[in-house]
Amino acid sequence: MAARASASSGAAGNTVRIVVAGDAKTGKSSLIVTAAAESFPTNVPPVMPPTRLPEDLYPDRVPVTIVDTSSSPENRGRLVEDLKRADAVVLTYACDRPETLDRLSTYWLPELRRLEVKVPVIVVGCMLDKRGDQQPVSLEQVMSPIMQQFREIETCIECSAVNHIQIPEVFFYAQKAVLHPTAPLFDQEQQVLKPRCVRALKRIFILCDHDRDGALSDGELNDFQVKCFNAPLQPSEIVGVKRVVQEKLMEGVDDRGLTLTGFLFLHALFIEKGRLETTWTVLRKFGYNNEIRLRDDQLPPPIKRYPDQSVELTNEAVEFLKKIFYTYDVDCDGALRPAELEDLFSTAPENPWNEAPYVEAAEKNALGGLSLDGFLSLWALMTLLDPIRSVETLLYIGYGDDPLSAIRVTRRRRLDRKKQQTERTVYQCFVFGPKESGKSALLNSFIGRPFPEEYAPTTGDRYAVNIIDQTGGQKKTLVLREIPEEGVKEFLSRKDALAACDVAVFVHDSSLEPSWQKATEMLVDVASQGEATGNEVPCLIVAAKDDLDPFLTEIQDSTRVSQDMGIEAPIPLSTKLGDFSNIFHRVVKAAEHPHLSIPETSAGRTRKQYHRLIKNSLVVVSVGAAVTVVGLAAYRVYAARKSSSS
Known part of the structure; x- marks a missing residue:
């Protein structure tokens, strides 16, 4: 499994909006101008207008808009507005002014949390050229305690606009943090893939394991590579991939091919080496968004219905669920015990029935197991209350038909x-x-x-x-x-x-x-x-x-x-x-x-009697009118005969 093609954008073609903030005179505007013009400016305005970087500057070819900010109290409202609209925040400090670095942990980072700005943060030490040799402390030593305290910090980097050192890298890391964020995929403290990432990759593995033998053969591995990266693997590359896995993890490869354990190990390896775009490419090719859930375009559109219409599972969906039930009832006792149910939902972001109102809504046996009736009942309840989530969960557990074929809207109740x-x-x-x-x-x-x-x-x-x-x-x-x-x-x-x-x-x-x-x-x-x-x-x-x-x-x-x-x-x-x-x-x-x-009610009865009275009155009027019409017609016939006889 190689990553020879660039990852597709998590921003779905939209501009990545990067907001630069920090104390006054820490180099914010100089950083932006130098990145855009590729040269250090002689005159820098106090606050730059929004600046667009060229689309071809970075491999993902997603436009980047950089928003400068002022830290003055009178511009506080605008700063807050910009921060809340950011896809990523670049926080600056001056390398020659340690107090501006301290302000990151005493003011800026706590302020982002207070404002609930939950986006990746890139910490940038500007004016690297002004720091003398008398300050030999490494960036890692300085930043490690801050990064431990504030996990939202994605990267720390030092730069110099004057000497043009690591200026493009600042916004490359910021864009990468938006398009290929670490947080949803990897627990940096534990150094393991996060559960939701594991669940999504397990589902992808099962979808690619066409013969359902629990391993990706060379052919299946090649099909996976073509689907995700638009390029086949050479036989020697497949051998190389499996050798890398086998050297580190014997159970990662067996005589049938790459196992699920090996597949997950490869992705953890890519992420540890900073190749997050590889895993994100795979996830996005299979329809996942940044929250590692299926994107809206993978699900049915919002269901149009009247309030007195409900949504039910179709026979096709019910038959699929019956097969799933018996597949995961490993001990064949006619019930899904908690462990079996967790295994069934192990390819979904979470077990949807571990929360209200589902967790206590159906009948369970003495061991906490769900019978087939209880299982189908909970699906019916979820479809009634949240039909789109019901369909989404069906897709996670392997429903392969058109999502719309799983549900139907009932006739209106008044009809x-x-x-x-x-x-x-x-x-x-x-x-x-x-x-x-x-x-x-x-x-x-x-x-x-x-x-x-x-x-x-x-x-x-x-x-x-x-x-x-x-x-x-x-x-x-x-x-x-x-x-x-x-x-x-x-x-x-x-x-x-x-x-x-x-x-x-x-x-x-x-x-x-x-x-x-x-x-x-x-x-x-x-x-x-x-x-x-x-x-x-x-x-x-x-x-x-x-x-x-x-x-x-x-x-x-x-x-x-x-x-x-x-x-x-x-x-x-x-x-x-x-x-x-x-x-x-x-x-x-x-x-x-x-x-x-x-x-x-008595009021309703009175209303009905009134409407009945009005209706009867109209009928009487209609009958009277009909008699008049008939009488008039008879008179005309009589008059015509009398005229002709005379």
Whole structure:
């Protein structure tokens, strides 16, 4: 693997913007003028205007714009603005004035952190010609403690504009730090490749290992070289590459070719020798950006949809995921244990399910393993909540078809209501209810968790997802989303809050009247919101904690409310006793019939009656008009006959 072609730009053809900052009279403007004019100027302005370096000055042929700055207090606002727009920052000090070097660690570098300017920094000692021989301290001795403290420093260099020493190199290193940054690839303290870099290179290795034998043969290595560097390797070069690896790492080469270990070793070697452009060329050829994620142009465009449309995986994607599941279920126990799941996601930047809301959303066995249903459920949840990330992750783990073939946008929910049926396979249920009503216990029971003896409040939105087996062998994925009591008002203040909801469930503690009253208020608020926005949703009432004695009028009150609003009577259940009254199947059934179980408020009923009255009035007017027209036509016929007979 050689690096005979220049790396492609991480700036995607845009200008690299380098901002030069530092104390007054440290040589900023002289540095810029000399780099642009290739000669030391006699007159240097206090602050240079933005200066463009020739495109062919450096191998990457990416234009460089250098922005000079003033350190005077009156220009502070402009300085901050320029620093925040920088791709890289060059910080200058004067080699003959040690106090300007001290200012880097006491002011300039802390200030960049305070402003959250997270770009590579090049430290430049200017006026090298003015430093006398009485200061023999090496640059490495001076800068090593500062570089240990401030890891954002990419390179340190000394130069002289007067004698034209290392002037072009200053901006070459700055441009290189932008196009080929070290930080995403290499941990300089540990001297190892960073995990995300390893994951990306592993994916690239697997994609190039066409025969899937765990090694790159000479032919596969040559194909890789042509793809990345547009030039084949000679047989002697392939032998040389493998010899270099084998001398340092025996397991890096076997009788089939270059192993993954050897492939990673080669990239670490290139980086240690300062050849970062080699690894960046490889990453960019395979679609990665500077954060070592797939670029936007590798992913589907933003999905255009109405708020009441959702996104689901296609059958092609589901079949691919089933194959992946069985491939990584190494012990064939029907579940992916944590280690197997980590291995599955080892070619993605990270395991996406190690974070909320996925980490606690699906059913796991005693060893923390995910069944196939649990695995597919989490994919359905991720596709529902973040479809582009779902597709991105599919690509990381080997989905080779058109990314758009992995997902589909469902029909609008309001159209489902009109047609009185839905084609969805994933339903989202919002679970409302006051504190301590049993919402969390309901979600826990859905994913097989035991009933908790102690109450633990839910502070934010929480999800639980599982697959429901329907009659006839059909499978539907149900997503329960818990809405905390304190968040309901803010949640419903959003116009399209209910657009993504297939069913709303209202849970109350059947032993406490205040719990029922709050749940009823939420039901009315949700029904009113649905009527006002056209996002009506089927609703179910759950009378939880059925193992406790109900308050005196619970059955009477709840039955009256459900009858008044035209929905099903409350469903009693006890998660503590494991008596669920088939609740999850009933939720799915309500979602499958989106025109039923929709509550009606008194205001909504009045509005409907008014519209019905107006409609009937129009019908009466229309009938009257028709009678008039018919009568007029009959009169004309009569008049015509009378005229002809006379």
